[in-house]
Amino acid sequence: VELKHKGVPSAGLQQLEGVDPAGEDARHIWDRALPLWELLDEEETRTVKATFGISKVSDSTLKRFGVRYLRTARTLVFPWFNPRGTGLKGLKLLGAECQGDTVLYVENTLPRPSAYHNLFGLPLIGRRDTEVVLTGRELDTLALHQATGFACLQLACLLPRGVTCLPPVLLPYLEQFKRITLWLGEPRKLNPKRCSLVRPGDQQPRPLEAFTRGMNLSKIVRSALPAGHKSIVSFRQLRDEVFGELANVEQVAGVKWARFPDLNKLLKGHRKGELTVFTGPTGSGKTTFISEYALDLCMQGVNTLWGSFEINNVRLAKIMLTQFAERRLEEQLEQFDQWADKFEDLPLYFMTFHGHQNIKAVIDTMLHAVYMYDISHVVIDNLQFMMGQEQLSVDRLAVQDYIVGAFRKFATDNGCHVTLVIHPRKEDEERELQTASIFGSAKASQEADNVLILQDRKLVTGPGKPCLQVSKNRFDGDVGVFPLEFSKVSLTFSAPSKGKARLKKVKEDNETPKKAPAGGSGASKKQ
Incomplete structure (x- = not known):
């Protein structure tokens, strides 16, 4: 030649x-x-x-x-x-x-x-x-x-x-x-x-x-x-992926939470392509909990995009930085740069939207983030702020169903996990919440792979005791509830760790190259 x-x-x-x-x-x-x-x-x-x-x-x-x-x-x-x-x-x-x-x-x-x-x-x-x-x-x-x-x-x-x-x-x-x-x-x-x-x-x-x-x-x-997508596949084309899932059970289960071992026991891990619906009573700390839930995964290399429509990004970032350092940095400003430098290295991004937004603009932003930054986890806080741009004459339940369907399709088509915060029905907030307490029709719970509920159990003798309930788990069906311990100092719901040990672990994690997942192609796609 x-x-x-x-x-x-x-x-x-x-x-x-x-x-x-x-x-x-x-x-x-x-x-x-x-x-x-x-x-x-x-x-x-x-x-x-x-x-x-x-x-x-x-x-x-x-x-x-x-x-x-x-x-x-x-x-x-x-x-x-x-x-x-x-x-x-x-x-x-x-x-x-x-x-x-x-x-x-x-x-x-x-x-x-x-x-x-x-x-x-x-x-x-x-x-x-x-x-x-x-x-x-x-x-x-x-x-x-x-x-x-x-x-x-x-x-x-x-x-x-x-x-x-x-x-x-x-x-x-x-x-x-x-x-x-x-x-x-x-x-x-x-x-x-x-x-x-x-x-x-x-x-x-x-x-x-x-x-x-x-x-x-x-x-x-x-x-x-x-390399194009096929509309019809045979078992021969699926065979390697089926074997990969059987041979790599832990990897297929997803990324494990470091701060919430009880959540691992129920959900087994955080998996791409799923939709998680999260709810809890007003004032129970939904945003604070979900920020730590996402931060935990982000610290392990899960590229994360935050859509915070209820609180601004500066306040959200301050909460997450406090949870990251597990201390009140406003009382230890000399340590701010030390922790901020570490926090800055996390694969964490924020949408600049605030207040009511059109669902199309949000989805377009998410698509861009997946393409440019390989985002694998998107947090939307919360769904109600997606509904403010629609015409009042349109059935609000139908609008919510459309929005939930759009997030479901996005998660499936892009292999990206979406965590969607939804407020509960007002009439249900005075009693223990259930899956049916999620605002709107049943579509949200039907489309969701996982449903998490932050319960704020009232005690006669004192303040309520927070706990997290997994009321739906499509992966393997395990459901249950476990207690949480909220710390006002670190703004965390997880068990506190020693600050020096945490800093040392973060430093080691940042300096240690990530290993590629072992096993077949099925495991790597599902992780």
Whole structure:
């Protein structure tokens, strides 16, 4: 196959553009590394290629992609580029360790990327290219491009959370392509109608392995399956996901609450794609409880969007920061920056709406947040503020049913958990609430996967004792009630923990990389 691309421009390889002081190491390594196709010793070149499994990759291909070799570290050096510029933006260092018949690859990046949107192979993409193949490794890109002549990009460097979530900054660049083939994993955000997927298997291994085995890579790419949604599926298509759920019960159950272990016993966890309806008497602390309920999950990496229509965001953020620090910071202002810095790192976002809002504007904002920030939990406080923009002549119960249905559809279609706060009926607030106490028709409780009720049980001898009741649980049916302990100092309903221990745990959590969920695809989708 005659390759039509000219290759990486030498001018772009002479310097690292706009790097910080940490980039000096990358510049030094790039200057020391030798072009792999120009090593003086041919035997050394053969040995290096054999070590990395690229014996069949030609010198012309290596030259096109600008691959170099760092002798002192025995690593390949791949140049990274950015869609918004032509100069070199960083390096990927790839080492290989042979353990018997198995080769283990060790990767390092310089400088450490703050935004994962650099690409390997970018300069080889022409303006007239209408198709592109996205691979998971640089070595795969080399093999696939040489065997097919297709425009290829390597994306593993883009995806700190795996190949299921592309960063928004890359999306405009990919709009130029009419057909995108992913030889790596499941596509997200790329419009499945124009995506095809090479599914892993014995007949369709990674590009480099297929190339080494002499397989027809062009045929594999052309036979890639459409990634679009199917209206009808067979058990064969569901089989892997069913197995994943059976093999990964804990992960399928969802993210566990750290502050509410009793809630884990009943709901088992917080799952994507569900709708939770939450209610409680006026003045019982619904907003305060639900903020801690959401904060708990957010501290564990659940990207959260808050829609607080009853209280403003500054007051809500102050409540959540107090719950986060578990102390009255207004009495310890010298500690504010310490806790605020930690709190700022949480994947937490706020809608700027306040007061009565139109449901369409709210849903549009939620869709944007899911697309841009990978939001997986939306809190709406509360439903009654969604109904103020409707005409008075319209049946209010019908309006509420429509709004509940809209949130239900949003949660299902976007794999995002929605927690919806709804006030109870006024006439029910003087007695213990039930599922039927939720304001409006029965649609809210019918559509909900979970119904939580903050009970404020009145005591003859003193103040009421708060407790949380799970009155509906579609996941496995477990329901029940457990007591809560409210602290005015920390504004929490959970058992208090020692401040220093909490700060230490938060620091450790922030510094420890999150591990990808183990198991089949079904588990990762349901988590």
